[in-house]
Amino acid sequence: METTVCPWCQTEIVWDEEIGPEDTCPHCQNELKGYRTLNIQLGDEEEEPEEQVDWEDEADEEDAAAFWGQEDMRHSLPPSIRTLDKFEESHDLMNYEETVEKMLDEQEEVPECPKCRDYMILAGTQEVTGDGFKPAQYSALKSPVIQPPFRVNMYICTGCFHVETNLTEEDRLRMVDHLSREKA
Structure with missing residues (x-):
């Protein structure tokens, strides 16, 4: 038996070796192979926050850039709202x-x-x-x-x-x- 963890709902999925892994999670119905990650470094407000986007393939990155625009893809985090x-x-x-x-x-x-x-x-x-x-x-x-x-x-x-x-x-x-x- 092969084990996978769904990146969306964190459920451990055990697949039958004969059938093999599927494309969607049986619990949350989200796509397992299309998961994208956004990492944001939090630090001092003076430093520029770094963003790292892991796209599955270059076509998705181009589609997102066309949809959001290059400036939106490089936005910075808002300052703390805790006065x-x-x-x-x-x-x-x-x-x-x-x-x-x-x-x-x-x-x-x-x-x-x-x-x-x-x-x-x-x-x-x-x-x-x-x-x-x-x-x-x-x-x-x-x-x-x-x-x-x-x-x-x-x-x-x-x-x-x-x-x-x-x-x-x-x-x-x-x-x-x-x-x-x-x-x-």
């Missing part, structure tokens, strides 16, 4: 992380940042009143989705300081109740 890393030299980030962990332990909800995937801390709640709030109008509804006043929780990412808001629990229930009863 916190900039403060490493001037602040005690170990103490910062410990404090953040204690705060996260006290929260009922701990959302992930959509930008960098670090956890977000609850900074507080904000009340939205009729002043400055213009509700969207939908033909499917007689009244707005939610009527002011309502409150939103404000979360701040601990890594990139991105700010997110969402409705408080009681206003979520109020909105669900309103939309489940609403008929146009």
